[in-house]
Amino acid sequence: MIKSLKDLRKQIITASSLANEGHIPSAFSILEILYVIYVVIPSKYNVVILKDFDFILSKGHGSLALYAALTASGHIDESWVEEFCKDQSNYGGHPDRNKVSGVVASTGSLGHGLPITIGRILANRQKNLKQRSFCLVGDGELNEGTIWESLLLAENFKLNELCLIVDNNNSTTRAITSFNLEEKFKSFGFQVISINGHDLVELEKTLTMPISENPIAVIANTIKGNGLRDMENSFEWHHRSPNKKELSNYLEELK
Amino acid sequence: MRKKFVISCEKMINQGNDSVVILGDIGVYGFRNLEHQFPSRILNLGIMEQSMVGVGAGFASRGIIPTLHSIAPFLIERAFEQIKVDFGYQKFPANFVSVGASFDYASLGCTHHCPADLPILSNIPGVNLFVPGHSEEFSNMFDLNWNSMSINYFRLSENENNNFYLNKLGEVKKIKSGRKAIVLAVGPILDQALLGLSELDVEIHYINSMPFGSDLKIITDLENIPVIIIEPYYSGPVLGKIQNQTFHLNLKPVQIGVKKDFSLNYGTYKTHLNFHELDAESLSRKVRFLI
Numbered sequence: 353m354i355k356s357l358k359d360l361r362k363q364i365i366t367a368s369s370l371a372n373e374g375h376i377p378s379a380f381s382i383l384e385i386l387y388v389i390y391v392v393i394p395s396k397y398n399v400v401i402l403k404d405f406d407f408i409l410s411k412g413h414g415s416l417a418l419y420a421a422l423t424a425s426g427h428i429d430e431s432w433v434e435e436f437c438k439d440q441s442n443y444g445g446h447p448d449r450n451k452v453s454g455v456v457a458s459t460g461s462l463g464h465g466l467p468i469t470i471g472r473i474l475a476n477r478q479k480n481l482k483q484r485s486f487c488l489v490g491d492g493e494l495n496e497g498t499i500w501e502s503l504l505l506a507e508n509f510k511l512n513e514l515c516l517i518v519d520n521n522n523s524t525t526r527a528i529t530s531f532n533l534e535e536k537f538k539s540f541g542f543q544v545i546s547i548n549g550h551d552l553v554e555l556e557k558t559l560t561m562p563i564s565e566n567p568i569a570v571i572a573n574t575i576k577g578n579g580l581r582d583m584e585n586s587f588e589w590h591h592r593s594p595n596k597k598e599l600s601n602y603l604e605e606l607k
Numbered sequence: 608m609r610k611k612f613v614i615s616c617e618k619m620i621n622q623g624n625d626s627v628v629i630l631g632d633i634g635v636y637g638f639r640n641l642e643h644q645f646p647s648r649i650l651n652l653g654i655m656e657q658s659m660v661g662v663g664a665g666f667a668s669r670g671i672i673p674t675l676h677s678i679a680p681f682l683i684e685r686a687f688e689q690i691k692v693d694f695g696y697q698k699f700p701a702n703f704v705s706v707g708a709s710f711d712y713a714s715l716g717c718t719h720h721c722p723a724d725l726p727i728l729s730n731i732p733g734v735n736l737f738v739p740g741h742s743e744e745f746s747n748m749f750d751l752n753w754n755s756m757s758i759n760y761f762r763l764s765e766n767e768n769n770n771f772y773l774n775k776l777g778e779v780k781k782i783k784s785g786r787k788a789i790v791l792a793v794g795p796i797l798d799q800a801l802l803g804l805s806e807l808d809v810e811i812h813y814i815n816s817m818p819f820g821s822d823l824k825i826i827t828d829l830e831n832i833p834v835i836i837i838e839p840y841y842s843g844p845v846l847g848k849i850q851n852q853t854f855h856l857n858l859k860p861v862q863i864g865v866k867k868d869f870s871l872n873y874g875t876y877k878t879h880l881n882f883h884e885l886d887a888e889s890l891s892r893k894v895r896f897l898i
Contacts, residue, residue, distance in 0.1 A: 449697060456668055458697050461688060467658040468693065471665015471673075478627065478647050478671060501658035 357387060358606050360420035361579050363433050365606075367416060369599040371437035373445055377577035377589050379417035381521040381549070382488060385572055386414075386421035388555040389486060390454070394425065397560065401425070401454065405483050406472055408457045410465020411490035411519060412446035418455070419443050427454035463496025465489065466516065470505050473513050484563060486515045492523035494530045503540040506567045514567040515559065516542070519549065521576040526587060537569035549574035580605060608763040611742040612704060613637045615749045616674065620645055626753070627666050631659050631677030633706065656681045660689035667699035672754055675701060679708035679721035679762070687727060690758075695731040700756040702749070704763060709840045709865050710879040711765040722840040722865035728760050729817070729844040736817040736844060737761045738794030741771035744815055748774055757819070764795040766876050772797075777818040779825050785809040787898040789827055789834040789858065791849070796839040796885060803887030804894055809835075814845065823848040827856070833897050834858040839885060841865050861897055863890070 355363075360383060368374035389407050394400060401407060409418050419436070422428045428443075435441040442451035446460030457468050469487040476483060489499065506514050516537075524530055537544045543564070547554040549572025558570055576590075577583030580602055594602055612634070619626050620641065630638060630651040642649040652659045656677055663673035675682065682705050683690070694701050709722035728734050735757050739745035745761065751774070752759050772780050779791075782801065788809045792800040797813050804811060812825055823845065825834075834853060836845045842864030846853075853860050865883045872878065880886040884893065 457664075458692070461692050463657075464661055464689065464693060467661025467689075468665040468668065470658075471662035471667075472669055473665070474647075474650070474662065475627075475666045475669035475671045478624065478666075479669070498655075498658045498661060501655035502661075504655070505652065505658065505662065 355424045357383060360387070360424060362603055362606050363420045363423065363430065364416045365580070365594055365599060365602050367419070367433040367436035368593040369595070370434065372593045373437040374416045374593060375413040375445075375591055376416060376593070377583050377586065378411065378414045378490070378521070379420070380578045380580070380583065381574040381576045382411070382414045382519050383417045383420065384550045384552055384555060385488060385517060385519065386417050387424060388552060388559055390421040390425040390427075392552065392556050393560060396556075402456060406456070406469070406485040408459070408465040408469050408487045409447065410459055410487055411462065411493055412459030414519075415443070415445060415447045418447055419452075422452070422454050425454070428452065462490070462493040463498040466502040467498050469514065470502050470511065473511050474509065476513070482563070483513060484515055485513050486517060486559070488517045488519060490523055491518055491520045491530060492527065494518065494524070494533075495528050503537070503542070507541040511567050512563055512565055515570060516567065517570045517572055519574055520571050521574040522585065523576065533571055542567050542569040544569045544571065546571040546573065550578055608739065608742045608745050608765070608767065609634060609637060609706060611746045612676070612749070612763060613641065615746050615753075617641055618750060619674070619753055620648055625670060626672050626674065629659055629663050629673050629675045631656050631675070631681060633677045656686040657689050660686045661693050663701055664689075664693035664697060664699050667694070667701055668697075673701050674704060674753065676704045678712070678719060679705035679724045680719060683724040683728060683760075684721060690728070691731050694758050695733055698733070700758065702753050702759045702761065704761045706763045706765070708762055710870060711876060713876050713879045714873040716873060717869045717871065720870060724760070724762065724840065725838075726841045726843040729847070731758070733819050734758045734760055735776060735819050737776070738815050738839075739764070740768040740794040740797050740813070740815050742767060743771040744773060748776065748816065752776060762794070766795050768795055768798045772813050773815050776816045777821060777823060778816070779823050780813045781810065781826060782813050783809070783811040785811070786829065788832050788894065789825065789829055790837060790894065791825070791834065791845060792837045793845060794839060796837055799880065799885060799887045800837055800890055803889070803891035807891070807894060807898065809894060809898065817844055817848055822851055825849065825852055830856045830858070832858060833861050835861045835863060835894060835897060837885070837890065838862070838864040841867065863893060
């Protein structure tokens, strides 16, 4: 059932190439994070995602990584690779909660996932349910006002169940930068942890920390396009798919 | 209507644990006792309408139906994309309850006017529109529909009709008989229509809600005459609901609504009615011309 990360990367580029669609570099920067959430934590800690802990992928354009992780966790089968972005497919360029098992929020328009996560935590409290809630946002997504409104809510309601993960893949360097993220999150009362977002051990250790006093912001420092030299930190590849020849070369590189 | 809203919310909260009221720092004083009693179920999230809608969707995703309340332009126009994506696309239930539309907050200026709320919401699949013309209508319709598992929009008005008529989603009620035209008046504009058109040979019907996915049914024997739709907002939503009937009865639709123009004056609700030619005298003049 559980695939290696290289196999998942192969799924991702193959699906993208077949459909001529998808955001591969964004998927590659978050793949290890999703792998730890959907595969490592449930298997090693005997917990069930969306039952024992919650997760929303707010940067929905990373859907390729989400589907790959869902394959590895057994939520969906590998047919998604062939079906990706086809007309009647369940698996689109952004995830649809009404179509994909293991997805609780349809995302795509940025800045929506964090407010929904906050609402889910407040609803949990109303139901006397205490569980860790993860929300993964992109560093570019931090430009959205709803992110900072939500941080204010997290501080006001002391939402220590919240673990906000920032895919810090330097997307902001081409637009508006967030400057010192650690200081910003701290000023909203968050405990801030900065890690290598591709290191499975660091990710596991951080994402399994017990709930304490404050909400947590994990700044996952990642490389956009991590795993394929051509795509790493390349703006050209942000929304581009490999042709047949490129696919063949990249599959070889991922061996 | 705002007082009735608080009473209805109290009933809703006391009915069970599957509801929450989310305020955008509006109407907070009216909710003070209820908030004190149920601090986790009456939430004032402050002035962040987009995030407030997203938070509501989070509740809905957990099976708790949110009722979200703020001033119409901020709740609907500012947070339109959140309503569309977080509720419409995701298929989550909610109640959106606004105040201040179209120009109830006349003297506060254009930033607080909102004649576009109903037309733009009618573009979101799954939204039921409620435009009560009387407090009793609001109470009854909210109490019946808050947990209908749909997206409901209730538009609270500061200016009410003298009588209440309808409590059921999608009903149309004939108020007056006549032969030369059918007039459809929506919500709180009915009294202006009755005042202006009482002497005219027109049949007047009243509407205060528009269900998503089904037509409004006008019970009439009349054919081949104008059907004049009077809406206290930008014209549009009603016409789409009567088009089949209009075609079959060979009715000629005419829409009268709020002008597509910023009403830059302050003044009162009445002066804005005059500006938009929705006062009784203007309606009388327009309908006389049409018949």
